Amino acid sequence: MSGFISTTPAERDVMLSRIGVSTIDQLFEDLPTEHYRPDLDLPAGLSELETWQLLRKLSETNLDLERHPSFLGAGAYRHFVPAAIGHLISRGEFLTSYTPYQPEVSQGTLQAVYEWQSIVCALTGMDISNASVYDAGTGTGEAARMACALTRRRRVLVLDTVNPRYREVLATYASGPDIDVETVAAFTSRPDGTLGRVTDFSTKIDDSVACMIIQQPNFLGWMEQVEGLSDALASVGAILVVIADPVSLGVIRPPGAYGAGIVVGEGKWTGGPVDFGGPLVGMFACRKDFVRQMPGRIVGSTIDGDGRKGYVLTLATREQHIRREKATSNICTAEALIALATTIYFCHLGPVGLREVAEQSIQKAHYLASRISLLPGYTVQSTAPWLYEFPVHCPKPAAQVNEALLGSGIIGGYDLGLEDQALAHSLLLCCTEVTPRSDIDRLVDVLGSL
Amino acid sequence: MTTTEHVEVAVQAGSPLRPASGHSIFAGRQEGIPVVFEKSVKGRRAGKLPALDVPVMDLDEIIPASERRHELPLPELSELDVVRHFTRLSKRNYSIESEFYPLGSCTMKYNPKIDENVAALPGFRNLHPLQPAATVQGALKVIHDIQRQLAEITGLPGVSTQPVAGAHGELTGILMVRAAHLKQGRMRRKVLIPDSAHGTNPATAAMAGYESITIGHDRVTGELDFEDFKSKLDDDCAAVMITLPNTLGLFERRIEEICRLAHQVGCFVYCDGANLNALVGQIRPGDLGVDLLHVNLHKTFAVPHGGGGPGGGAICVAAGLEPFLPAPLVVQAADGSFAYDAHRPDSIGRVHSYQGNFNAVLRSYAYILQLGKEGLGELGANAVLNANYMRALLADDFTFYVDRICMHEFVLDGRPFKEFGVRTLDIAKRLIDHGYHPPTIYFPLIAPEAIMIEPTETESKETMDAFANALIAVAHEARTTPSVVQNAPHMTPVGRLDEVRAARQPDLRWLAPVS
Numbered sequence: 001m002s003g004f005i006s007t008t009p010a011e012r013d014v015m016l017s018r019i020g021v022s023t024i025d026q027l028f029e030d031l032p033t034e035h036y037r038p039d040l041d042l043p044a045g046l047s048e049l050e051t052w053q054l055l056r057k058l059s060e061t062n063l064d065l066e067r068h069p070s071f072l073g074a075g076a077y078r079h080f081v082p083a084a085i086g087h088l089i090s091r092g093e094f095l096t097s098y099t100p101y102q103p104e105v106s107q108g109t110l111q112a113v114y115e116w117q118s119i120v121c122a123l124t125g126m127d128i129s130n131a132s133v134y135d136a137g138t139g140t141g142e143a144a145r146m147a148c149a150l151t152r153r154r155r156v157l158v159l160d161t162v163n164p165r166y167r168e169v170l171a172t173y174a175s176g177p178d179i180d181v182e183t184v185a186a187f188t189s190r191p192d193g194t195l196g197r198v199t200d201f202s203t204k205i206d207d208s209v210a211c212m213i214i215q216q217p218n219f220l221g222w223m224e225q226v227e228g229l230s231d232a233l234a235s236v237g238a239i240l241v242v243i244a245d246p247v248s249l250g251v252i253r254p255p256g257a258y259g260a261g262i263v264v265g266e267g268k269w270t271g272g273p274v275d276f277g278g279p280l281v282g283m284f285a286c287r288k289d290f291v292r293q294m295p296g297r298i299v300g301s302t303i304d305g306d307g308r309k310g311y312v313l314t315l316a317t318r319e320q321h322i323r324r325e326k327a328t329s330n331i332c333t334a335e336a337l338i339a340l341a342t343t344i345y346f347c348h349l350g351p352v353g354l355r356e357v358a359e360q361s362i363q364k365a366h367y368l369a370s371r372i373s374l375l376p377g378y379t380v381q382s383t384a385p386w387l388y389e390f391p392v393h394c395p396k397p398a399a400q401v402n403e404a405l406l407g408s409g410i411i412g413g414y415d416l417g418l419e420d421q422a423l424a425h426s427l428l429l430c431c432t433e434v435t436p437r438s439d440i441d442r443l444v445d446v447l448g449s450l
Numbered sequence: 451m452t453t454t455e456h457v458e459v460a461v462q463a464g465s466p467l468r469p470a471s472g473h474s475i476f477a478g479r480q481e482g483i484p485v486v487f488e489k490s491v492k493g494r495r496a497g498k499l500p501a502l503d504v505p506v507m508d509l510d511e512i513i514p515a516s517e518r519r520h521e522l523p524l525p526e527l528s529e530l531d532v533v534r535h536f537t538r539l540s541k542r543n544y545s546i547e548s549e550f551y552p553l554g555s556c557t558m559k560y561n562p563k564i565d566e567n568v569a570a571l572p573g574f575r576n577l578h579p580l581q582p583a584a585t586v587q588g589a590l591k592v593i594h595d596i597q598r599q600l601a602e603i604t605g606l607p608g609v610s611t612q613p614v615a616g617a618h619g620e621l622t623g624i625l626m627v628r629a630a631h632l633k634q635g636r637m638r639r640k641v642l643i644p645d646s647a648h649g650t651n652p653a654t655a656a657m658a659g660y661e662s663i664t665i666g667h668d669r670v671t672g673e674l675d676f677e678d679f680k681s682k683l684d685d686d687c688a689a690v691m692i693t694l695p696n697t698l699g700l701f702e703r704r705i706e707e708i709c710r711l712a713h714q715v716g717c718f719v720y721c722d723g724a725n726l727n728a729l730v731g732q733i734r735p736g737d738l739g740v741d742l743l744h745v746n747l748h749k750t751f752a753v754p755h756g757g758g759g760p761g762g763g764a765i766c767v768a769a770g771l772e773p774f775l776p777a778p779l780v781v782q783a784a785d786g787s788f789a790y791d792a793h794r795p796d797s798i799g800r801v802h803s804y805q806g807n808f809n810a811v812l813r814s815y816a817y818i819l820q821l822g823k824e825g826l827g828e829l830g831a832n833a834v835l836n837a838n839y840m841r842a843l844l845a846d847d848f849t850f851y852v853d854r855i856c857m858h859e860f861v862l863d864g865r866p867f868k869e870f871g872v873r874t875l876d877i878a879k880r881l882i883d884h885g886y887h888p889p890t891i892y893f894p895l896i897a898p899e900a901i902m903i904e905p906t907e908t909e910s911k912e913t914m915d916a917f918a919n920a921l922i923a924v925a926h927e928a929r930t931t932p933s934v935v936q937n938a939p940h941m942t943p944v945g946r947l948d949e950v951r952a953a954r955q956p957d958l959r960w961l962a963p964v965s
């Protein structure tokens with residue numbers, strides 16, 4: 001007996017005789033005998049102690065962000081996570097419960113999802129939120145599919161200032177149903193290292209367009225100019241899809257205020273550690289009249305036979321277990337526990353705390369930018385208002401700068417040359433409230449010495 | 451105590467609503483817990499940040515006034531308010547940690563606690579997904595090694611852990627099928643799916659741009675209707691999606707023939723691996739001719755379900771399909787170091803923002819290391835032993851949708867209770883009063899009034915004995931005092947909720963009362 005099985009050999013014999021067989025092999029007689037019980041090329045099992053030692057050692061071979069200054073963002077941001085969150089989501093009642101299909105024994109999870117939906121709506125200014133999608137990348141793909149279903153069109157515009165990873169996932173999601181994704185230039189780069197922005201998309205928008213997808217603030221950290229965009233889209237029956245960063249929503253207008261039809265956001269960084277990029281949790285919100293095309297689970301409030309308030313999964317006629325091939329999406333298991341962590345985070349911070357996190361991140365990043373702009377050879381490349389992330393044009397290729405920084409124990413920024421050769425000298429840097437001034441000063445010193 | 455005595459005690463106790471098992475997990479109806487927004491007190495706070503350590507700029511110079519936000523309707527609470535609220539909510543949940551979950555198709559096994567500690571190691575938790583590969587060698591080794599382990603367990607050598615749930619693995623796999631056909635210039639339109647399949651299968655096929663064609667099942671064997679399959683299989687079929695064991699908990703005995711025939715017309719065989727728990731260590735789907743399979747890490751391995759995720763949906767494929775796997779893949783270089791292989795021209799592309807649910811992958815890796823070769827063999831064997839034992843315990847009081855030795859789960863037929871006016875839903879709800887989460891009900895759709903039970907390998911004999919007794923007691927109540935069953939559950943904080951009202955008058959978020 002090994003692993004996590006409690007049946008003793010004596011019990012096994014009792015069980016087998018109750019079944020009416022004498023060996024376990026008899027239970028497997030339906031399996032083709034020539035392939036039965038393969039000799040797996042895997043090592044013997046480890047004890048708990050050995051497993052712990054091995055993995056702890058392995059974890060120490062990584063350079064983690066707690067021990068090394070880092071200015072890497074590019075879609076994944078480290079924020080401070082109050083201790084209460086980890087303790088609460090580790091409670092077995094949350095951690096080890098199933099999807100709440102049986103509402104009477106799942107009111108805890110169901111109410112927490114209702115609260116998540118309420119918070120997502122409050123943050124984004126939208127009417128309706130679902131219980132979560134996998135992440136912002138797949139959320140972007142789902143939003144494009146949803147917009148196509150709502151408009152019965154198959155052309156999607158996406159700005160090239162949207163996180164390239166989200167655009168890649170979008171392309172994958174669009175490939176099945178043959179959605180035509182067109183990437184629209186929203187910035188220009190000049191050889192002298194300055195960047196320009198494009199704000200007029202009128203030539204792209206016509207009545208074949210299902211939606212336009214923008215990110216606010218965008219991948220380069222800037223705020224897109226959104227004024228008039230939703231009107232231009234609405235005039236041809238198209239939908240504005242906004243990918244929003246929840247921290248920014250502590251200080252800037254919610255997408256609902258400028259006409260978004262669908263809003264997607266990454267909820268992981270507000271409530272959990274960076275976790276090497278997973279699990280994440282996609283926020284997914286929309287206008288009230290779009291709800292029938294919404295992917296994923298939705299929780300609603302209702303009453304029992306005595307009029308007592310309770311919560312249930314609802315509007316399930318959109319979903320795969322009822323509609324099968326006609327479902328709005330195939331999503332089933334999503335990211336409930338991460339959504340719970342994010343819900344608790346926003347309850348813990350409240351409006352003042354969230355604004356503070358956003359403002360401190362902004363102040364630190366602007367301090368870093370102001371210091372870098374004084375370094376000879378470096379140019380801060382922002383032609384628009386920006387929040388906590390910005391590209392810097394470096395005297396050397398960004399890859400070399402990052403390598404040199406790593407030599408000084410600093411995990412640098414994101415090398416934009418990885419996305420666009422024209423930006424090979426551009427390093428995308430970010431600060432959050434957890435970035436101490438001493439790290440910023442050290443970064444500036446090392447950059448200055450290169 | 452025999453079952454009959456058990457029920458008699460319950461009725462004699464004066465409160466037939468409260469079963470005598472003494473096991474009820476809830477004490478009966480309770481006051482509702484206010485929505486967290488209703489607890490808000492203006493000006494209350496839970497935490498604070500350090501004082502800002504950099505010179506402060508005027509925010510108005512940074513963000514144009516027109517873009518600023520003026521109101522942010524989040525609740526204002528102290529930390530104690532927050533901790534109490536969510537602790538109270540947690541107490542309204544059923545969970546594996548305290549109770550047994552007989553949920554068919556869901557594999558709600560116990561996940562060892564060491565995995566929690568491993569998953570919390572700072573050297574894994576605080577890694578940025580875009581750090582240079584040289585700085586995350588330990589994390590890449592985890593991904594690389596589990597790719598190899600899953601390849602060995604499934605017999606399918608190409609593995610990506612990027613998909614984050616079963617349905618996500620399905621989509622990844624069917625998009626790979628599409629890419630493989632397109633590469634050969636084949637525009638196929640159909641995917642064959644048995645009528646017993648999970649709803650995600652046809653939904654996935656549709657998302658990948660295919661028409662799904664339903665194959666019937668054989669009412670006697672519970673397996674796919676082979677003649678129907680053969681008649682529908684043609685060179686317009688891109689893939690056939692088979693669940694193994696199928697959703698009735700039965701092994702498809704003609705799987706090798708199905709694979710052979712499919713391959714003859716260039717059709718791929720996709721295996722929904724949600725039920726892999728039965729097969730681990732017993733047989734490798736790849737050895738049978740399956741081309742693609744997703745593994746639900748949150749079922750078969752060690753990822754707690756979390757009330758609906760996160761999960762993991764690793765996709766495993768035959769050698770010929772490897773070029774189409776999502777990019778990037780984690781590979782090992784000749785010098786032993788680990789790297790991302792992003793240059794994969796035939797790849798379907800990225801299916802997740804980063805490397806999938808790394809933290810779920812890490813837990814599963816620890817679990818596989820701990821089980822090792824023998825442990826994995828015992829996993830599948832005991833999953834099947836437990837299911838058949840449970841089945842034997844229930845055989846006198848229930849009928850089965852298909853009456854034969856099962857794999858890791860089986861389906862009871864709830865129809866015999868109809869003559870007492872009791873439906874499967876009622877039986878499920880009454881089980882709650884006896885202290886148990888109901889089994890999966892009304893799935894698979896082909897089995898009317900289905901009650902689907904999967905004990906998993908981690909449950910003990912006495913847990914299964916006790917559960918079987920409770921279910922038999924409910925069956926007895928259904929025959930003798932049906933109204934107790936029809937109106938159940940009685941012991942929960944809320945009674946049956948009005949789902950029609952929930953859908954017709956949707957209340958999907960909290961709104962501040964208009965003052």
Ligand SMILES: Cc1ncc(COP(=O)(O)O)c(C=O)c1O
Pocket residue numbers: 331332333555556615616617618648650693697722724725746761763
């Ligand atoms: C047979 C089967 N297929 C697919 C799925 C979908 O898996 P997931 O919920 O991880 O997306 C499930 C899970 O409920 C299942 O039981």
